[in-house]
Amino acid sequence: MVTFLLSIVILIIGYFTYGKVVERIFGVKDERSTPAYSMSDGVDYVPMGTKKNSMIQLLNIAGVGPIFGPIMGALYGPVAFLWIVLGSIFAGAVHDYLTGMISIRNRGAHLPELAGKFLGKTMKHVVNAFSILLLVLVGTVFVTAPATLIADLTPGWIGLGVIIAAIFVYYIVATLLPIDKIIGRLYPYFGALLLISAVGVGAGLVITGADIPEVTLTNLHPAGTAIFPLLFLTISCGALSGFHATQSPIISRTTQKEKQGRKIFYGMMILEAIIAMIWAAAAMSLFEPGELNAILNDAGPAAVVSEVSTLMLGAFGGTLAILGVIVLPITSGDTAFRSARMIIADYINVKQMKISSRLWIAIPLFVISVALTQIDFNLLWRYFSWANQSTAMIALWVGAMYLALQRKNHWIASIPAVFMTMVTFTYILSAPIGFGLSMNISYTGAAIITVVCIFAFIISLKKRLNTDTEIQVDDDLPQTA
Structure with a gap:
């Protein structure tokens, strides 16, 4: 329990520090006009307040x-x-903040366009394909998962x-x-349901004095699966997720x-990490690793969600908690397809x-996506996990190059970029x-590829710094009064 509570505190401190x-x-430059105003179109470019944007961002990223x-x-x-806390503060939230803010500085551009600008034209086409693959997989996963939960709540009805x-x-x-x-x-109401669900399960853990294990580096996986690299792909959303870059x-x-960016992008990633901590703690406290593994293999994670919610909150409270969980994938699936539409539209x-x-x-x-719903969920999740973290790796390299071209501290992005390059390969x-x-x-092959990526980054950076008379990292937009 001490580790769980301390982790929540560290996450909150991480946001403020x-x-x-x-x-x-x-x-940040608050006097700079944002695309919401300079490119307003009444469809995708629409100015909205911080609270609404924050809630939409949370629901977008927290499937x-x-x-x-x-x-x-x-x-x-x-x-x-450890991965949820450290990954979120030093990688995931940095990833989300930089992709969001660099996009603001570049007319609301999506990741493929940003990759083309900062990592080379070839990367624009590579990342475009990656992003579309990831978003279609996300949309599909986020159809089947909530549908299964709803079916469990309405047995035989629908x-x-x-x-x-x-x-x-x-x-x-x-x-x-x-x-x-x-x-x-709709998202403000969905967000309220989500927060009630997470707070309810979290409070239940504390009130009941749940036996949450304390931190240890020991690998308890019943199948003996190595922590590296699988843990860092299994837990993506909640620590670091390339889906967020879309x-x-x-x-x-x-x-x-621009000043609203820290709350919207960095802050909502921290809040997502707190949600992840709650569910990881619930699974560890209520099930032994062997028992948990059996449930996951037999009925999948949706069954764990249902059992945890009912055990912690009873029938009525458990139903509310499950509804909160159902909201998450639905409110990420819709924006996954929306983002895919926007990326393709920008590309062509x-x-x-x-x-x-x-x-x-x-x-x-x-x-x-309808065709993909016929494929086994576990297989889809494996492909999603790899595509997801590969996208995160690319987004971090984009952030590192953006900062390095301005001769700013790029290490906040390049260090996690190097780590995720090693993980994904x-x-x-x-x-x-x-x-x-x-x-x-x-391990050897991934290490070689990672070193090659580091040298490619350094060579590309030096070339651009030496040859570009004026490096333009931001698009010129009209300034506000």
């Missing part, structure tokens, strides 16, 4: 990831707490296929309509002032004022969905 450090290094991921990560034991269809209908509407019509109006630009187009330079332009881009995405070299190599060969 390291969050300010990151903000100071970036250098089932900060719940399902920590529950599966709980198999490793309390070492998972078929699973009907629930999936209803979620897709909502996704289509939320993807096509202006952001302030559906998302801007979501922050949505809010960069609705943010009124199609304006989005007309609904017909939005429609012909969005419909093929939903057709592909170790995984893809060793995993069955990748090359299936032995761990020793995978």
